[in-house]
Amino acid sequence: MEWEVVIGLETHTQLRTNTKIFSGASTTYGAEPNTQACEVSIALPGVLPVLNKEAVNCAIKFGLAVNAEIAPRSVFARKNYFYPDLPKGYQISQYELPVVGKGAVTIQVPAVGKNAAYEKVINITRAHLEEDAGKSVHGAVEGMSGIDLNRAGTPLLEIVTEPDMRSAAEAVAYAKKLHELVQWIGICDGNMQEGSFRCDVNVSVRPKGTEKLGTRREIKNLNSFKFMQQAIEYETRWQIETLEDGGTIQQATVLFNPDTGETRAMRSKEEANDYRYFPDPDLLPLEITEADKTRVQAQMPELPEAMKLRFETQFGLTSYDAASLTASRELAQYFVETVDAGAEAKPAANWVMGAISAKLNAEEKSLAESPVSSVSLASLLKRIADNTISNNAAKQVFEAMWNGEGEVDAIIDAKGLKQVSDxxxxxxxxxxxxxxxxxxxxxxxxxxxxxxxxxxxxxxxxxxxxxxxxxxxxxxxxxxxx
Amino acid sequence: MALSTEDIKKIAHLARIEVSDSDANATLSKLTGILGLIEQMQAVNTDGIVPMSHSQDVVQRLRDDVVTKTNQREAFQKISPAVGNGSDARAVDGGLYLVPKVIE
Amino acid sequence: MINSSLKTLAQMLANKEISSVELTQTFLNRIDAYNPEINAYISLDHDRTLAQAKAADVRIAAGNATALTGIPIAQKDIFCAQGWKTTCGSKMLENFIAPYDAHVITQFDHAGAVNLGKTNMDEFAMGSSNETSYFGGVKNPWDFSRVPGGSSGGSAAAVAARLCAAATGTDTGGSIRQPASLCGFTGLKPTYGVVSRYGMIAFASSLDQAGPMAKSAEDCALMMNVMAGFDERDSTSLNREKEDYTRDLNKPLQGLRVGLPKEFFDIGIDPSTKDPIEKAIQKYQELGAELIEISLPHSSLSIPVYYVLAPAEASSNLSRYDGVRYGHRASEYTDLMDMYCKSRAEGFGAEVKRRILIGTYVLSAGYYDAYYLKAQQIRRLIAQDFEEAFKKCDVIMGPTAPSTAFKAGQKADDPVAMYLEDLYTIAVNLAGLPGMSVPAGFATSADGKPLPVGLQIIGNYFDEARMLNVAHQYQQVTDWHAQAPTLDKPEGSA
CATH class of the missing domain: 1.10.10.410 (Arc Repressor Mutant, subunit A)
Structure with a gap:
């Protein structure tokens, strides 16, 4: 039988605010344990939450970015469960009325083997504001866990998709797209190592051509795209094999072990949870007016889709090139700066996607760390355009610039690369x-x-x-x- | 909706309160009485009535995103519970709150 | 002096007839003498208290005194007060020394008031007799065999026995008004959102409200001037202009429209209570008030609604007491789950556990709509009843409690009977309206003791100043509020 995998994602993005969602405690990463755990963070008796304005702005930005309905009135609810890293015994979240409703993002799924690259629309079900939990640290004291509540109360936007993805590649493409988008609009630093962007992936399988969804298992807390790919592939194989062997899938929460490449069900979540959601009486309904949306809209950068179209029309770039350049905001910005500094658009696009990207990839550097600035690149491209050097010579000059040997003209002179046009x-x-x-x-x-x-x-x-x-x-x- | 002692135990577990069998029986009779009182609500037709969560029809006030809290770990951990299991030591170590091992 | 009004005490302090230290010491001496019997206070700290009194004297001498500077106030043990043990009447917080101040405590500090001590209360404010306190029951100063009411029973007994100049309380379903009625003094629960809940240990967040408990309406007004006001740390605190609650005290009552809900006089009321209430209402007629019969058709449902909403909120509010960061942790446990279950089973008393279980049950999967949602819908109907009523009248009057103070132990084992104590008060919390209890006379017990009866005055939203005016005018023509119990000399005294 041919099987089809059905995937939906829930992504927890830590919002880039100075303070926690319900208190004035700092959210800076990496502080000494519990030094950023104020009385609200540790849930002393009598403390109360007050909502952070910036967290709301972040949610509005996201809603605008995925063209979603932004709720004029949304409600905070308590999700009740006991866990040592959850100091109140409940998480303040949103349940029936989330701040962001239905929206969509378009993903580019890269070519694999004989399969060509393609675009696909992934529907966003909702996005809601909630608070992060603290962290459990194991091993400091024998038989005990240590609880650090610095992270408790950090604002999160949980972004939930419809079960629209049909392969690990699509899921990863979506996650990457979302990862870029939240950084693009400045609501998340995207640091997956520090847990700023964490994905839970719901995976189920069904016989190809059938409608009914299979029982899903949720892979928790994936914080790298590589692991996500591996985990989904393993989980899919496991579910298909289980079913083909005559077994059934039990709904479960599973963890991915990168060392073995396998998933396993969590022990602590075995008992059925009953979260007893109800509206948080300490918080009032969150109202977002048209004026709020207009105000936030004015702070929004040009979105990747709009920028892509502009690159096509303004610079005559191909759709593929325009998409590649707008894959990240810093790449797009670098390109625009190169053009603004006097380079022609098409060669600039080729060099940014070619030589620059290749070097950065080889040396695992970010654009911010590039030894060749956009202005330097532009001056190099100008020397090609004005026939001072040939394309071949330009490659040598670029290499020298990358290695810090000086500015363009000095290198051309030093290496005697000036082209004879007499x-x-x-x-x-x-x-x-x-x-x-x-x-x-x-x-x-x-x-x-x-x-x-x-x-x-x-x-x-x-x-x-x-x-x-x-x-x-x-x-x-x-x-x-x- | 008659309660059983099994229900009491299930609820008590959700609420993380240990109940012995005899506790469960005693609690059952009291809770049944209270639920009887609560059942009076079912006589009222509430179709179309908007639930009331707050007495004032006001919306959430927002706080500026400015750090106002300082590190008070020492003061807060002075009141941490004794570690239990017969020891007087506080249930903290290296600034962490200590609990029996969390199993994932 | 112990019977003097706050205004008189402030004048005596200003005129240097007495110092705050002397005044405070007078109350501390009474507390030392009577508290072992009455058990109104859980925590006392004479050094800390007298240090505040000394500071108040300096402030008075410097000419910076406010109306309450140097006045000794008893604080319900539900308010976190930095450096004070703050137990909320529970074993769970037996050793909890608050590391911060509640807004109410800060307000009194700023006013220069003196904190006399932390008063006894039903555990986590759950009770109507003070018998659920881990620190033992409180005796009603009018009859030591009877309860003072609850949950603010310690504050109530302290005010009635003159063990403080005035006290604070909190009221979730009647916890200021019912003890005020049973102990014979004036208590006010303000409109929800008028007094900040920050630092006030939560029972049922959408209903909890702090207020004054004092010897007269005028004293309550002065207390309100300190307690009320916007606090940005409480999302439900209402951002309104600061008001002077004494401003209308002396207005005549001519033309006042008093609404009398027929339901409050039909059901549950004890004949001995009904009589003083009717006489009080007659008095208002003499003062120029017009009586109007009104109806609050859903008021009888307030108890069922309350016993869904309050336990539901409480079950969640009390989840933070898990033995991890503060509070009681069991001494023996096998693992994390066992630590939770034992710490909470040991730390909470029977009534608190019952309410947590009820609340957990009504919120659990499959029951939410039938219980929680339904209760919230009826809550709106109850609020709408009041909205209709206030179209016809300015204030509503009726009994505060169905009967006078009952014997200790009489209802302790019957939660449903205990819950009916709040028959007339709960609807006010559900609607978020302000309510008062004012002494309106006495009923005589079977053993011949006078037991106070309280008249409840319910106002429209933010009408506290008018209610205080209505109460004050009554207190100008009656002296029920000025009567104090005769306390037996404490054992061992001369």
Whole structure:
């Protein structure tokens, strides 16, 4: 039987605020345990929550970015359960009335093997504001867990999709897209290592062509795209094998073990949870007006989709190039800066996606760490455009710039890479070449086109590569009467 | 909706309160009485009535995103519980609150 | 002096007839003499208290006194007060020394008032007799065999026995008004949102409200001037202009429309209570008030609604007491689950556990709509009844409690009978309205003791100043509020 995997994601994005969602405690990562756990964070008797304005702004930004309904009135609810890292014994979340309603994002699924790349729309079910829990630290004291509540109360936006994805590749493409988007609009730092962006993935399988969803298992807390891919692939195989062996799938929460590449059900969540949600009486309904939306809209950067279309029309880039350049905000910004500094758009696009991206990838650097700034790249591209150097020479100059050997013109001079564009000089070289290669000239005249290229090569060699190849072509043609 | 002692135990577990069998029986009779009182509500037709969570029809006030809290770990951990199991030691270590091992 | 009004005490302090230290010491001496019997206070700290009195004297001498500077106030043990043991009447918090101040405590500190001590209360404010306190019951100063009411029973007994100049209380279903009625003094529960709940240990967040318990309406007004006001740390605190609650005290009552809900006189009321209430209402007629019969058709449902909503909120509010960061942790346990279950089973008393279980049950999967949602819907009907009523009248009057103080132990084992104590008070909390209890006379017990009866005055939202005016005018023509119990000399005294 052929199987189909059905995947939906719930992503917890930590919002980039200075303070916690319901108190004025700092959210800075990496502080000494419990030094950022104020009386509200540790839930002393009598303390009360007050909602952080910036967390609400972040939610509105996200809603606008995925073209979603933003609820004029949403409600905070208590999700009740006991866990040592949950100091109140309940998490303040949103349940029946979330701040962000239905929306959508378009993902680009890359080509794999014979399968071509394609676009797909993933529907967002909802996104709601809630508070993060603290952390349990194991191993400090034998037989005990240590509880650090610095993270408790950090604002989260939980973004939930419809079960729209049909492969690990689609799920990863969505997660990457979302990861870029939340950074693009500035609501999340995207730091997966520090847990700023964590995905829970719901996976089920069903016979291909059927409608009814299979029983799902939820893979918790994936904080790398590689692990997500591995976990979904393993989980999918496991579910199919289980069913093919005549077994059934039990709804469960599972953890992925990167060392074994396997998933296993969590022990602590075995008992059925009954969260007893009810509206939090300590908080009033959150109202978001049209004016609030307008105010936040004014702070929004141009979104990737709009920027992509603009790149196509304004710069004549292909849809593929425009999409690639807008895959991240810093890449797009680097490109725009290069063009603003005087480079032509198409070569700028090629260099940003080509040489720059290749170098960054090879050295695992971010754009911010690039030794070649957008302005430097633009000055290099200007030297190509004004025929000072050839494309080949430009590659050498770029290499030197990357290695910190100086600015463009200084490197060209130091390496003597300036292109010869003086027609008289080129004619002199070509005369020499024609005299020395009479045999080739004869071959050309006899109709051998290849001989022409060989003569160009000889002329370039004679100029030590510095002759402007276009001019060499032109002069040679003239001399040969071609 | 008659309650049983099994229900009492299930609820008590959800609420993380230990109940012995005899406690459960005593609690059952009291809770049954209270639920009887509560059942009076069912006589009222509430179709279309908007539930009331707050007495004032006001909306949530928002706080500026400015750090106002300082580190008070020492003061807060002075009142942490004794570690239990017969010891007088506080249930903290290296700034962490200590609990029996959490199993995931 | 112990019977003097707050205004008189402030004048005596200002005129240097007495110092705050002397005044405070007078009350501390009475507390030392009577508290072992009455058990009104859970925590006392004479040094800390007298240090505040000394500071108040300096402030008075410097000419910076407010109306309450140097006045010794008893604080219900539900308010976190930095450095004070704050137990909320529970074993769970037996050793909890609050590391911060509640808003109400801060307000009294700023006013220069003196904190006399933390008063006894039903555990987590759940009770109507003070018998659920882990620290023992409180005796009604009018008859030591009877309860003072609850949950603010310690504050009530302290006011009645003159063990403080005035006290604070909190009222979730009647916890200021019912003990005020049973102990014979004036208590006010303000409109929900007028006094900040920050630092006030939560029972049922959407109903809890702090208020004054004092010897007269005028004293309550002065207390309100300190307690009320916007606090940005409480999302439900209402951002309104500061008001002077004494401003209308002396207005005549001519033309006042008094609504009398027929339901309050039909059901549950004890004949001995009904008589003083009717006489009080007659008095208002003499003062120029017009009586109007009104109806609150859903008021009889307030108890069922309350016993869904309050336990539901409480079950969640009390989840933080898990033995992890503060409070009681069991001494023996096998694992985390066992630690939770034992710590909470040991730390909470029977009534608190019952309410947590009820609350957990009504919120659990499959029951939410039938219980919680339904209760919230009827809550709206109850509030709408009042809205209709206030179209016809300015204040509503009736009994505060169905009967006078009952014997200790009489209802302790019957939660449903105990819950009916709040028959007339709960609807006010559900609607979020302000309510008062004012002494209106006495009924005589079977053993011949006078037992106070309280008249309840319910006002429209934010009408506290008018209610205080209505109560004050009555207190100008009657002296029920000025009567104090004769306390037996404590054992061992001369």
């Amino acid at each position: 027609t008289g000089a080129i004619e002199a070289i070509i005369d020499e070449v024609l005299a020395a290669n009479a045999a080739m000239v004869e071959e050309f005249k006899a109709g051998k086109e290849k001989a022409f290229n060989a003569l160009v090569g000889q002329a370039m060699k004679a100029s030590k590569g510095k002759a402007n190849p276009a001019q060499v072509n032109e002069v040679l043609k003239k001399k040969l009467g071609a």
